[in-house]
Amino acid sequence: MRLREFGGFAASALIAGAVLWSFVTTDVELSRLMSAGPRIAGFLGRMFPPDPTVMAEIMKGSAETLRIAILGSLGATVLSIPLGILASETMVSRAVFRPIRMLLAFIRAIPLILVAMLMVGAVGLGPLPGIIAIAFHATGMLAKFYAEAIDGVSRAPIAALESAGAGPLVRLRHAIWPQMAPVVARDTIFRFELNLRESLILGIVGAGGIGFYIQTYVRSFQYDKAASVTIAVVLMVIAIEGINVALRRRFA
Amino acid sequence: MSIAAQIDDLSFAHLGTDLPALDRVSLFVPAGESVALLGPSGAGKTTLLALLDGRLQGWAGRVSVLGAPLDPDHPPPRARRPDTGFVFQEFALVERSTVLRNVLNGRLGRMSPLRALLGSPTAHDLGIARTALADCGIADLAERRVDSLSGGQRQRVAIARCLAQEPRLILADEPVSNLDPARAGEILALLTAAARARGATAMFSSHQPDLARRFAQRIIGIRGGRIVFDVPTSELNEDATADLYRDPKPMPGIGLRAVS
Numbered sequence: 058m059r060l061r062e063f064g065g066f067a068a069s070a071l072i073a074g075a076v077l078w079s080f081v082t083t084d085v086e087l088s089r090l091m092s093a094g095p096r097i098a099g100f101l102g103r104m105f106p107p108d109p110t111v112m113a114e115i116m117k118g119s120a121e122t123l124r125i126a127i128l129g130s131l132g133a134t135v136l137s138i139p140l141g142i143l144a145s146e147t148m149v150s151r152a153v154f155r156p157i158r159m160l161l162a163f164i165r166a167i168p169l170i171l172v173a174m175l176m177v178g179a180v181g182l183g184p185l186p187g188i189i190a191i192a193f194h195a196t197g198m199l200a201k202f203y204a205e206a207i208d209g210v211s212r213a214p215i216a217a218l219e220s221a222g223a224g225p226l227v228r229l230r231h232a233i234w235p236q237m238a239p240v241v242a243r244d245t246i247f248r249f250e251l252n253l254r255e256s257l258i259l260g261i262v263g264a265g266g267i268g269f270y271i272q273t274y275v276r277s278f279q280y281d282k283a284a285s286v287t288i289a290v291v292l293m294v295i296a297i298e299g300i301n302v303a304l305r306r307r308f309a
Numbered sequence: 310m311s312i313a314a315q316i317d318d319l320s321f322a323h324l325g326t327d328l329p330a331l332d333r334v335s336l337f338v339p340a341g342e343s344v345a346l347l348g349p350s351g352a353g354k355t356t357l358l359a360l361l362d363g364r365l366q367g368w369a370g371r372v373s374v375l376g377a378p379l380d381p382d383h384p385p386p387r388a389r390r391p392d393t394g395f396v397f398q399e400f401a402l403v404e405r406s407t408v409l410r411n412v413l414n415g416r417l418g419r420m421s422p423l424r425a426l427l428g429s430p431t432a433h434d435l436g437i438a439r440t441a442l443a444d445c446g447i448a449d450l451a452e453r454r455v456d457s458l459s460g461g462q463r464q465r466v467a468i469a470r471c472l473a474q475e476p477r478l479i480l481a482d483e484p485v486s487n488l489d490p491a492r493a494g495e496i497l498a499l500l501t502a503a504a505r506a507r508g509a510t511a512m513f514s515s516h517q518p519d520l521a522r523r524f525a526q527r528i529i530g531i532r533g534g535r536i537v538f539d540v541p542t543s544e545l546n547e548d549a550t551a552d553l554y555r556d557p558k559p560m561p562g563i564g565l566r567a568v569s
Contacts, residue, residue, distance in 0.1 A: 211404075213397060213399055213400075213401035214401050214402060214403045214414075216364070216397075216401060217395070217397055217401035217402075217414070217470070218414055218417060219364075219390075220362055220363075220364060220390060220393075220394075220395045221390065221391060221394075221414065221415050221416075221417055221418045221470075221474050222387050222388070222389075222390035222391040222417065222418020222419070222474075223414075223417040223418055223425060224387060224422065224425075226426055227417050227422070227425045227426055230426055230428065231403070231406075231410075231414055231417060231425075231428060232403055232414070235403050235405045235406045235410075236403065236404070236405060238405070239405075
């Protein structure tokens with residue numbers, strides 16, 4: 058009991074210390090926040106009314122973002138099928154799935170925007186670095202999901218096919234795949250939604266898509282145009298979510 | 310006379326237990342016989358059948374199935390596995406696949422590796438699957454998904470898959486334990502008839518003596534991992550059967566209340 062009380066006290070002290078440290082050492086000038094009111098109003102004022110003349114750019118950027126998400130998701134799916142198999146304890150030995158799982162965790166730990174910046178450096182500006190970045194980043198999650206789908210199926214039919222003389226890949230195809238197919242469909246759609254959402258901002262680092270226009274208009278102080286693009290992005294996210302809810306109901 | 314199974318001095322304990330699931334079992338089954346393994350739950354019936362199917366390793370003794378010795382440490386080569394067919398107690402079907410797909414799964418070990426992987430059966434494979442479906446009385450269910458079937462229908466699919474495998478030894482683990490008595494009789498009748506028609510040996514486990522008596526030529530009583538009796542059906546002794554199912558030795562102090 059004593060020890061628990063001390064533990065609670067120590068945790069509180071630690072949290073308070075962390076908050077205090079952040080306040081003191083970061084330049085949080087609350088005075089600036091006080092005087093920011095008029096400036097924010099001015100900023101918002103310059104955003105309104107949103108400029109509808111950028112419709113063509115919005116359509117062009119959205120279409121490119123959609124293409125990046127589609128091709129990036131395709132790349133991630135193609136990479137995730139073998140990696141998912143190699144990360145499942147049903148299909149391979151511990152000596153194989155352990156290092157593959159570590160590799161996937163490492164991939165997941167790298168933020169997408171960082172991968173995109175590196176890819177822009179490697180292959181130049183445009184949608185290609187965006188596609189590669191999405192494919193790479195999404196594989197970290199999707200291969201893990203596929204492995205979990207393989208390991209989540211009922212084992213009895215696998216044993217039955219083994220008893221009938223079927224090899225490991227034949228068992229995967231005829232005993233595991235029919236059971237995991239709906240899970241794979243759901244997970245892939247979920248990851249596609251995330252890819253589309255995340256690829257909206259890729260243009261900010263020059264990796265293609267609608268984010269390019271937000272960055273361009275903000276940098277050149279054309280806030281009314283930036284506002285139009287922002288509204289388009291918000292509408293797209295809402296639309297994606299609507300489609301996804303409908304699809305999830307279908308695959309539930 | 311060819312031999313379906315020969316077992317000499319077989320002992321086996323499941324991983325992490327000292328209590329043997331099979332204790333010095335010796336058994337000889339000639340080809341073409343229909344044998345019932347009778348005994349209470351936990352007697353070792355499932356273990357014995359799974360071992361003959363090549364799914365258990367780490368046993369001691371000598372076992373040969375269909376004339377080929379089993380390796381106590383390694384599963385049998387894949388090419389030999391279709392020769393022993395297994396009917397699983399919980400059916401072990403792929404629920405989201407159709408009945409025909411599940412029955413064709415029994416052919417996978419007989420197909421070429423590429424055909425098996427692609428799931429593209431030859432006309433010969435399809436013919437065997439259709440015959441198995443007809444023999445089990447479920448030809449009209451071929452295109453239905455297994456998850457829409459009743460327990461009795463699933464059991465028929467499980468048997469049809471085993472028959473499609475063209476096994477020379479059929480091992481059925483409690484094939485009727487989930488069914489009502491009328492259905493149980495039908496299922497055992499079609500299983501033993503199909504085995505006979507194919508010249509295959511059938512071994513099935515059960516805990517119902519009357520069913521064993523109706524459908525087996527020979528009855529083997531198992532209790533505590535040991536063979537208690539092994540007789541032709543006509544010589545089955547009521548007392549021996551009853552003895553098989555008697556309660557374990559009453560433990561002192563349990564079930565007795567001190568009277569002051």
